[in-house]
Amino acid sequence: MLNDPKNYSENVKAFQPRIPYVKNSLKAFLVGGLICLFGQFLETFYIHFFHFTKQSAGNPTVATLILIATLMTGFGIYDKLARFAGAGSIVPVTGFANTITSAALEHKSEGIVLGIATNLFSLAGAVIVFGVVSAAVLGIIRLFIEKAF
Amino acid sequence: MSQVRKQTWRFDHPIYIAATGTVVGPLEAQGPLSGHFDKAYKTLDCGEKTWVEAERALMRRAISFCLAKAGKAEGDMDLFLAGDLMDQTVTSNFIARENRIPFLGMFGACSTSMETLAQSAQLVDSGFAKNVLCAVSSHNATAERQFRYPTEYGGPSNPTQTFTVTGAGAAIVTREKGKVRIREATIGRVIDWGMGDPNNMGTAMAPAAADTIWTHFQDTGRTPEDYDMIVTGDLSSVGSPILNELLIEKGLDITRVHQDSGLMIYSPEQPVNAGGSGCACSAVVTYGYLxxxxxxxxxxxxxxxxxxxxxxxxxxxxxxxxPCIAHGVVLESAKEET
Amino acid sequence: MIFLYAFLVGGAICLIGQLLLDIFKWTPAHLVVIFVVLGAVLDVFGLYDRLIDFAGAGASVPITSFGHSLLHGAMSEGHQHGYLGIAIGIFKLTSAGITSAILFGFLVALLFKPKG
Incomplete structure (x- = not known):
């Protein structure tokens, strides 16, 4: 019985299209994996040719990936990749760059200060807030435990 | 005008649509109805600097096509009824600033197309206006930007999601004899059956459509056989079967005549997930093709x-x-009258 | 071998993310936020460092490594300066990523036009 306002959201489930879990997961795996593989090539490149250490090579690698991602957003390619890959292009650091660039670009019409600069972190801000808060809390706890014992 | 039961208006005078104008974006022009629109823009920005200006260009062009076809000028219009999906319906407001016709802004989300048409017919029928111009618009990028994500972000796609139609439709409602007659209108109630997923509008809106269609048949005493087509706005491939099932349970089978404009405007191969939506979806299908x-x-x-x-x-x-709503308008061919 | 592991581990992290999007209907914002916190939590036990040793960019490119780096930077200063060091060091390792994202994002927004 579909004509039941109280239980509509339950009863209507039979009419919902199936989400292609396997296909979506494969696409995310493939694209995400390839982005990381490309990152590994970059890292190896920076270690061999610019004498970065294994620990410090992460910095130029991430910066390069971010540069490429922001350009892809600018040229209108990253959104197409994102629609195809889902989490495969959201989870890598390139997705972080895309949230920053796309939000800034979208609000360009409202000006450089009130549009671009104000909206730069409108989507990406949440990542930094949660990252900093969780790292600070965990850091304090860990330091407290280390000092106590 | 006389009221046939609570929600349905039957117009006393013969009310006609004198002419229509329809403009669409690039993706709609690749769909199966491409030949039925007055103009298709080749790019999503319609040659304008920003998305909001692009949407304004759509409505402006749809109106100018409509006026030209009716052989009328802006000054001949007594009222301008328009709406769109933008905050404070700015597209309509800004077009009204240009055309200087006395303006009533309307909002019923994607139902605005039939809301403005029904209201225009009522104003002409009651004699408060001779010629009413009504128009709606929607633009994929302005809607994405306002309701979802920045256009370059590329949010993950979902099989229940609909794709906002880029386009605008305009019509002139008048008592002067024309080829298409507006017979009745059924005004919908707001229905909310507890769906909260903004990426699944079809499921949320189907009960509203079912309520309006059911009420219409109760009010008029007609049967689905009296219609060549019952076209819903933008229920998409998800909401359409739900609508049919809701009505079949109540003993009303419209499956034979039912079509959805969100499914008519795009072909299944186009990347629009469940189908088209937006004010312009029902407007360009109705004012263009139908x-x-x-x-x-x-x-x-x-x-x-x-x-x-x-x-x-x-x-x-x-x-x-x-909360969802559905407004219905009965249109008849006036070809045999002439 | 590191290349293969980078592909597999990076892909697997994204695959988990996709399942969370599809099954629990999370928004992308919720997904990345929880992954960042998860990265920080895994770093408390030193697990994330082991994953980076094993998979290289497969672990350092996903956003989880952002949480890990934040905590790493915080701890390195924290060990020297105590609790105040956490605030001093938190952006120490992620500075390159955040700076380049702001700089390049700003420049691209200045130079390009959204295409839709």
């Missing part, structure tokens, strides 16, 4: 039910469910 079929007489009587999800981007984040 208007032609009625004018040439290959359709005799149709019932267009535009559906709207009355939410904004904050209400869904605040975990509110989606």
């Amino acid at each position: 208007f032609k079929r009625l004018a040439e007489g290959s359709l005799k009587r149709i019932f267009v039910v535009a559906t709207g999800a009355l939410l904004n981007s904050s209400t869904t984040k605040q975990k509110d469910t989606i």
Whole structure:
């Protein structure tokens, strides 16, 4: 019985299209994996040719990936990749760059200060807030435990 | 005008649509109805600097096509009824600033197309206006930007999601004899059956469409056989089977005559997930394709039910469910009258 | 071998993310936020460092490594300066990423036009 306002959201489930879990997961795996593989090539490149250490090579690698991602957003390619890959292009650091660039670009019409600069972190801000808060809390706890014992 | 039961208006005078104008974006022009629109822009920005200006260009062009076809000027219009999906319906407001016609802004989300048409017919019928211009628009990028994500972000796609149609439709409602007659209108109630997913409007809106269609048949005493087509606004491939099932359970089978404009405007291969949506979806299908079929007489009587999800981007984040509405207008071919 | 592991581990992290999007209907914002916190939590036990040793960019490119780097930077200064060091060091390792994202994002927004 579909004509039941109280239980509509339950009863209507039979009419919902199936989400292609396997296909979506494969696409995310493939694209995400390839982005990381490309990152590994970059890292190896920076270690061999610019004498970065294994620990410090992460910095130029991430910066390069971010540069490429922001350009892809600018040229209108990253959104197409994102629609195809889902989490495969959201989870890598390139997705972080895309949230920053796309939000800034979208609000360009409202000006450089009130549009671009104000909206730069409108989507990406949440990542930094949660990252900093969780790292600070965990850091304090860990330091407290280390000092106590 | 006389009221046939509570929700349905039957117009006393013969009310006609004198002419229509329809403009669409690039993706709609690749769809199966491409030949039925007055103009298709080749790019999504319609040659303008920003998305909002692009949407304004759509409505402006749709109106100018409509006026030209009717052989009328802006000054001949007594009223301008328009709406769109933007905050404070700015597209309509700014077009009204240009054309200087006395203006009533309307909002019924994607049901605005039939809301403005029904209201225009009522104003002409009651004699408060001789010629009323009504128009709606929607633009994929302005809607994405306002309701979802920045256009370059590329949010993950979902099989229940609909794709906002880029386009605008305009019509002139008058008592002067024309080829398409507006017979009745059924005004919808706001229905909310507890769906809160903004990426699944079809499921949320189907009960509203079912309520309006059911009420229409109760009010008029007609049966689905009296119609050549019952066209819903933008229920998409998800909401359409739900609508049919809701009505079949109540003993009303419209499956044979039912079509959805969100499914008519795009072909299944196009990357639009569940189908088209937006004010322009029902407007360009009705004013472009269906208007032609009625004018040439290959359709005799149709019932267009535009559906709207009355939410904004904050209400869904605040975990509110989606109030939905559907307004229907009965259009008839007036070919045999002439 | 590191290349293969980078592909597999990076892909697997994204695959988990996709399942969370599809099954629990999370928004992308919720997904990345939880992954960042998860990265920080895994770093408390030193697990994330082992994953980076094993998979290289497969672990350092996903956003989880952002949480890990934040905590790493915080701890390195924290060990020297105590609790105040956490605030001093938190952006120490992620500075390159955040700076380049702001700089390049700003420049691209200045130079390009959204295409839709």
